[in-house]
Amino acid sequence: MVLEAAGRWRPLANDNLHDPESPAIGVLQEPAEALSQLPPDTSGNLVNWVKALEEGKINPRTNIRPETKVRIRDTDVLMTETGEMPVVRFPHKAHTMWLDCSNCHEQYFISKVGANPINMLKILEGKYCGRCHGAVAFPLTECKRCHSVPRNKIKP
Amino acid sequence: MARFLSQLKSMHRVSRLLLWVCALMTMLPLHAEYGDVVLNRRAEKEGMPPVIYPHWFHRIRFRCKVCHFELGFEMRAGSNDVTMQDIIDGKFCGMCHNDEVAWGVENCDLCHSGRPGMKSHIYGGHQTAGPGIW
Numbered sequence: 001m002v003l004e005a006a007g008r009w010r011p012l013a014n015d016n017l018h019d020p021e022s023p024a025i026g027v028l029q030e031p032a033e034a035l036s037q038l039p040p041d042t043s044g045n046l047v048n049w050v051k052a053l054e055e056g057k058i059n060p061r062t063n064i065r066p067e068t069k070v071r072i073r074d075t076d077v078l079m080t081e082t083g084e085m086p087v088v089r090f091p092h093k094a095h096t097m098w099l100d101c102s103n104c105h106e107q108y109f110i111s112k113v114g115a116n117p118i119n120m121l122k123i124l125e126g127k128y129c130g131r132c133h134g135a136v137a138f139p140l141t142e143c144k145r146c147h148s149v150p151r152n153k154i155k156p
Numbered sequence: 157m158a159r160f161l162s163q164l165k166s167m168h169r170v171s172r173l174l175l176w177v178c179a180l181m182t183m184l185p186l187h188a189e190y191g192d193v194v195l196n197r198r199a200e201k202e203g204m205p206p207v208i209y210p211h212w213f214h215r216i217r218f219r220c221k222v223c224h225f226e227l228g229f230e231m232r233a234g235s236n237d238v239t240m241q242d243i244i245d246g247k248f249c250g251m252c253h254n255d256e257v258a259w260g261v262e263n264c265d266l267c268h269s270g271r272p273g274m275k276s277h278i279y280g281g282h283q284t285a286g287p288g289i290w
Contacts (some may be wrong), residue, residue: 009189010188018270019205019272027266034213034216035212044191047212060215060217064252099220102225103224
Protein backbone atom coordinates (compact mmCIF):
# COMPACT_ATOMS: atom_id res chain seq x y z
CA MET A 1 0.00 0.00 0.00
CA VAL A 2 2.75 2.44 1.01
CA LEU A 3 4.89 1.37 -1.95
CA GLU A 4 1.97 1.77 -4.32
CA ALA A 5 1.18 5.22 -2.93
CA ALA A 6 4.82 6.25 -3.16
CA GLY A 7 4.76 5.33 -6.84
CA ARG A 8 1.71 7.47 -7.56
CA TRP A 9 2.90 10.66 -5.84
CA ARG A 10 6.48 11.76 -6.25
CA PRO A 11 8.45 12.21 -2.99
CA LEU A 12 9.41 15.82 -2.17
CA ALA A 13 13.14 15.07 -2.34
CA ASN A 14 12.69 13.91 -5.91
CA ASP A 15 10.07 16.31 -7.30
CA ASN A 16 12.40 18.62 -9.29
CA LEU A 17 11.31 21.58 -7.13
CA HIS A 18 12.60 20.95 -3.62
CA ASP A 19 16.30 21.03 -2.95
CA PRO A 20 17.00 17.43 -1.85
CA GLU A 21 19.49 18.86 0.69
CA SER A 22 16.89 21.19 2.24
CA PRO A 23 16.23 20.68 5.96
CA ALA A 24 12.53 20.81 5.02
CA ILE A 25 12.75 17.30 3.53
CA GLY A 26 11.66 14.91 6.23
CA VAL A 27 9.80 17.66 8.11
CA LEU A 28 7.21 18.61 5.48
CA GLN A 29 4.37 16.17 4.90
CA GLU A 30 4.85 13.92 1.86
CA PRO A 31 2.07 14.07 -0.78
CA ALA A 32 1.58 10.29 -0.74
CA GLU A 33 0.91 10.28 3.01
CA ALA A 34 -1.99 12.73 2.75
CA LEU A 35 -3.34 12.17 -0.76
CA SER A 36 -3.52 8.37 -0.63
CA GLN A 37 -6.19 8.71 2.09
CA LEU A 38 -8.59 10.73 -0.09
CA PRO A 39 -11.13 9.69 -2.78
CA PRO A 40 -9.08 8.77 -5.85
CA ASP A 41 -9.14 10.41 -9.24
CA THR A 42 -7.30 9.85 -12.51
CA SER A 43 -5.76 13.29 -13.05
CA GLY A 44 -4.42 16.34 -11.25
CA ASN A 45 -3.45 15.43 -7.69
CA LEU A 46 -5.15 12.03 -8.27
CA VAL A 47 -7.68 13.16 -5.68
CA ASN A 48 -11.35 13.96 -6.27
CA TRP A 49 -11.35 17.13 -4.18
CA VAL A 50 -15.07 17.89 -4.52
CA LYS A 51 -15.93 14.36 -3.39
CA ALA A 52 -13.44 14.59 -0.51
CA LEU A 53 -15.26 17.69 0.71
CA GLU A 54 -18.79 16.33 0.14
CA GLU A 55 -18.00 13.08 1.93
CA GLY A 56 -16.42 14.92 4.85
CA LYS A 57 -13.02 13.25 4.29
CA ILE A 58 -11.60 16.77 4.62
CA ASN A 59 -13.06 19.77 6.39
CA PRO A 60 -11.03 22.77 5.28
CA ARG A 61 -11.67 26.08 7.06
CA THR A 62 -13.96 28.52 5.27
CA ASN A 63 -12.62 31.68 6.90
CA ILE A 64 -10.03 33.01 9.31
CA ARG A 65 -11.70 36.24 10.33
CA PRO A 66 -14.93 35.60 12.27
CA GLU A 67 -16.68 38.50 10.52
CA THR A 68 -16.11 37.13 7.00
CA LYS A 69 -19.37 36.23 5.29
CA VAL A 70 -19.14 32.74 3.78
CA ARG A 71 -21.23 32.75 0.63
CA ILE A 72 -22.61 29.63 -1.08
CA ARG A 73 -24.73 29.68 -4.24
CA ASP A 74 -26.67 26.66 -5.44
CA THR A 75 -27.62 27.33 -9.06
CA ASP A 76 -26.39 25.70 -12.25
CA VAL A 77 -25.53 27.58 -15.43
CA LEU A 78 -25.86 25.84 -18.79
CA MET A 79 -23.48 27.00 -21.51
CA THR A 80 -25.06 25.85 -24.75
CA GLU A 81 -22.78 27.34 -27.42
CA THR A 82 -20.36 24.43 -27.40
CA GLY A 83 -20.33 23.41 -31.07
CA GLU A 84 -20.56 19.65 -31.43
CA MET A 85 -19.59 19.02 -27.81
CA PRO A 86 -22.16 18.30 -25.12
CA VAL A 87 -23.45 21.36 -23.27
CA VAL A 88 -21.45 22.61 -20.28
CA ARG A 89 -23.15 22.53 -16.89
CA PHE A 90 -21.45 24.90 -14.46
CA PRO A 91 -22.40 24.04 -10.86
CA HIS A 92 -22.17 27.11 -8.61
CA LYS A 93 -22.43 24.86 -5.54
CA ALA A 94 -19.24 22.87 -6.11
CA HIS A 95 -17.39 26.09 -6.91
CA THR A 96 -18.67 28.24 -4.02
CA MET A 97 -17.89 25.44 -1.56
CA TRP A 98 -14.28 26.38 -2.31
CA LEU A 99 -14.34 29.92 -3.69
CA ASP A 100 -15.96 33.26 -2.96
CA CYS A 101 -18.15 34.95 -5.62
CA SER A 102 -15.57 37.71 -5.99
CA ASN A 103 -12.86 35.26 -7.04
CA CYS A 104 -14.58 34.97 -10.44
CA HIS A 105 -17.07 37.90 -10.56
CA GLU A 106 -16.69 40.43 -12.02
CA GLN A 107 -12.96 40.20 -12.74
CA TYR A 108 -13.04 37.05 -14.91
CA PHE A 109 -16.75 36.40 -15.46
CA ILE A 110 -19.50 38.97 -15.93
CA SER A 111 -22.57 37.90 -13.92
CA LYS A 112 -24.88 37.74 -16.90
CA VAL A 113 -25.70 34.69 -19.00
CA GLY A 114 -24.22 35.07 -22.48
CA ALA A 115 -22.00 38.03 -21.58
CA ASN A 116 -18.75 36.04 -21.49
CA PRO A 117 -17.17 35.15 -24.85
CA ILE A 118 -15.54 31.95 -23.57
CA ASN A 119 -13.87 29.44 -25.86
CA MET A 120 -11.48 26.55 -25.34
CA LEU A 121 -8.50 28.44 -26.77
CA LYS A 122 -8.88 31.16 -24.15
CA ILE A 123 -9.31 28.52 -21.45
CA LEU A 124 -6.12 26.77 -22.61
CA GLU A 125 -4.35 30.12 -22.35
CA GLY A 126 -5.37 30.30 -18.70
CA LYS A 127 -8.28 32.69 -19.07
CA TYR A 128 -11.84 32.14 -17.77
CA CYS A 129 -12.14 28.56 -16.38
CA GLY A 130 -8.44 28.08 -17.25
CA ARG A 131 -7.45 30.39 -14.42
CA CYS A 132 -7.83 27.32 -12.17
CA HIS A 133 -8.61 24.32 -14.41
CA GLY A 134 -5.29 23.13 -15.78
CA ALA A 135 -3.42 24.74 -12.89
CA VAL A 136 -4.92 23.64 -9.55
CA ALA A 137 -8.40 22.34 -10.32
CA PHE A 138 -8.93 19.25 -12.50
CA PRO A 139 -7.07 19.58 -15.81
CA LEU A 140 -8.39 20.38 -19.28
CA THR A 141 -8.05 16.78 -20.43
CA GLU A 142 -11.20 15.98 -18.45
CA CYS A 143 -13.55 17.21 -21.22
CA LYS A 144 -16.66 15.37 -20.11
CA ARG A 145 -16.69 16.65 -16.56
CA CYS A 146 -17.73 20.07 -17.87
CA HIS A 147 -19.26 19.04 -21.21
CA SER A 148 -21.64 16.80 -19.34
CA VAL A 149 -25.15 17.42 -20.69
CA PRO A 150 -26.15 15.82 -24.02
CA ARG A 151 -27.72 18.38 -26.34
CA ASN A 152 -30.94 16.34 -26.71
CA LYS A 153 -31.50 16.49 -22.94
CA ILE A 154 -31.81 20.28 -23.00
CA LYS A 155 -35.37 21.60 -22.94
CA PRO A 156 -35.96 24.06 -25.80
CA MET B 157 17.59 -6.25 -50.25
CA ALA B 158 19.36 -7.75 -47.23
CA ARG B 159 20.65 -4.30 -46.33
CA PHE B 160 17.17 -2.85 -46.60
CA LEU B 161 15.83 -5.59 -44.35
CA SER B 162 18.49 -5.00 -41.69
CA GLN B 163 17.78 -1.26 -41.83
CA LEU B 164 14.10 -1.98 -41.36
CA LYS B 165 14.95 -4.23 -38.42
CA SER B 166 17.05 -1.58 -36.68
CA MET B 167 14.33 1.02 -37.27
CA HIS B 168 11.87 -1.38 -35.69
CA ARG B 169 14.20 -1.77 -32.70
CA VAL B 170 14.50 2.01 -32.27
CA SER B 171 10.76 2.54 -32.49
CA ARG B 172 10.19 -0.22 -29.94
CA LEU B 173 12.66 1.47 -27.60
CA LEU B 174 10.88 4.78 -28.08
CA LEU B 175 7.57 3.13 -27.26
CA TRP B 176 9.04 1.76 -24.03
CA VAL B 177 10.37 5.20 -23.10
CA CYS B 178 6.93 6.74 -23.74
CA ALA B 179 5.22 4.03 -21.70
CA LEU B 180 7.65 4.57 -18.82
CA MET B 181 7.11 8.34 -18.97
CA THR B 182 3.35 7.97 -18.64
CA MET B 183 3.76 5.53 -15.75
CA LEU B 184 6.14 7.61 -13.67
CA PRO B 185 5.13 10.97 -12.26
CA LEU B 186 7.82 13.17 -13.78
CA HIS B 187 6.66 16.47 -12.35
CA ALA B 188 6.13 18.20 -9.09
CA GLU B 189 2.76 17.69 -7.46
CA TYR B 190 -0.12 19.23 -9.42
CA GLY B 191 -0.62 22.88 -8.43
CA ASP B 192 2.76 23.36 -6.75
CA VAL B 193 3.84 27.01 -7.00
CA VAL B 194 7.38 28.37 -6.95
CA LEU B 195 7.65 31.91 -5.57
CA ASN B 196 10.90 33.61 -6.43
CA ARG B 197 10.05 37.22 -7.13
CA ARG B 198 12.24 38.37 -4.24
CA ALA B 199 13.66 35.31 -2.46
CA GLU B 200 16.90 34.67 -4.34
CA LYS B 201 17.60 38.36 -4.93
CA GLU B 202 17.60 38.64 -1.16
CA GLY B 203 19.80 35.59 -0.63
CA MET B 204 17.23 32.91 0.19
CA PRO B 205 16.20 29.81 -1.79
CA PRO B 206 12.87 30.05 -3.68
CA VAL B 207 9.65 29.35 -1.78
CA ILE B 208 7.59 26.30 -2.68
CA TYR B 209 3.88 26.62 -2.02
CA PRO B 210 2.00 23.30 -2.25
CA HIS B 211 -1.69 23.84 -3.08
CA TRP B 212 -2.51 20.20 -2.22
CA PHE B 213 -1.32 20.57 1.38
CA HIS B 214 -3.16 23.82 1.98
CA ARG B 215 -6.48 22.88 0.38
CA ILE B 216 -6.87 19.93 2.74
CA ARG B 217 -6.93 22.49 5.56
CA PHE B 218 -8.29 25.69 3.98
CA ARG B 219 -10.73 26.45 1.18
CA CYS B 220 -9.39 28.49 -1.74
CA LYS B 221 -11.44 31.47 -0.55
CA VAL B 222 -9.39 31.88 2.63
CA CYS B 223 -6.22 32.86 0.76
CA HIS B 224 -7.68 34.14 -2.48
CA PHE B 225 -10.48 36.19 -0.90
CA GLU B 226 -9.72 36.95 2.75
CA LEU B 227 -5.95 37.22 2.41
CA GLY B 228 -6.02 38.83 -1.02
CA PHE B 229 -3.72 36.54 -3.00
CA GLU B 230 -4.28 37.15 -6.71
CA MET B 231 -4.77 33.88 -8.60
CA ARG B 232 -1.66 34.08 -10.73
CA ALA B 233 1.75 32.73 -9.73
CA GLY B 234 4.31 35.49 -9.24
CA SER B 235 1.80 38.36 -9.30
CA ASN B 236 1.69 38.88 -5.53
CA ASP B 237 4.46 41.12 -4.25
CA VAL B 238 4.89 39.68 -0.77
CA THR B 239 7.77 40.74 1.48
CA MET B 240 8.89 39.08 4.70
CA GLN B 241 7.89 42.29 6.49
CA ASP B 242 4.31 41.83 5.20
CA ILE B 243 4.33 38.29 6.55
CA ILE B 244 5.72 39.40 9.93
CA ASP B 245 3.00 42.07 9.99
CA GLY B 246 0.36 39.34 9.62
CA LYS B 247 -0.46 39.88 5.99
CA PHE B 248 -0.58 37.19 3.26
CA CYS B 249 1.11 33.97 4.59
CA GLY B 250 1.52 35.74 7.93
CA MET B 251 -2.21 35.51 8.62
CA CYS B 252 -1.60 31.86 9.55
CA HIS B 253 2.18 31.40 9.68
CA ASN B 254 2.44 33.12 13.05
CA ASP B 255 3.03 30.19 15.45
CA GLU B 256 -0.70 30.17 16.21
CA VAL B 257 -2.46 28.66 13.22
CA ALA B 258 0.73 27.32 11.57
CA TRP B 259 4.49 27.49 12.12
CA GLY B 260 5.99 30.97 12.40
CA VAL B 261 8.48 32.92 10.30
CA GLU B 262 11.51 31.66 12.26
CA ASN B 263 11.21 28.38 10.30
CA CYS B 264 12.78 29.95 7.19
CA ASP B 265 13.89 26.64 5.64
CA LEU B 266 10.46 25.05 5.59
CA CYS B 267 9.12 27.46 2.96
CA HIS B 268 12.42 28.54 1.38
CA SER B 269 13.19 24.99 0.30
CA GLY B 270 13.43 25.18 -3.50
CA ARG B 271 16.29 24.40 -5.84
CA PRO B 272 18.21 27.50 -6.92
CA GLY B 273 17.37 29.33 -10.14
CA MET B 274 13.68 28.49 -10.52
CA LYS B 275 11.27 31.11 -11.82
CA SER B 276 7.97 32.02 -10.17
CA HIS B 277 5.53 29.71 -11.87
CA ILE B 278 2.88 27.11 -11.31
CA TYR B 279 4.49 23.70 -11.71
CA GLY B 280 3.34 20.15 -11.58
CA GLY B 281 1.24 18.59 -14.22
CA HIS B 282 -0.68 15.41 -14.62
CA GLN B 283 -1.73 15.28 -18.26
CA THR B 284 -1.63 19.07 -18.63
CA ALA B 285 1.29 21.17 -17.52
CA GLY B 286 -0.72 24.26 -16.70
CA PRO B 287 -2.16 26.99 -18.84
CA GLY B 288 -0.21 29.09 -21.29
CA ILE B 289 -0.22 32.40 -19.45
CA TRP B 290 1.61 31.07 -16.42
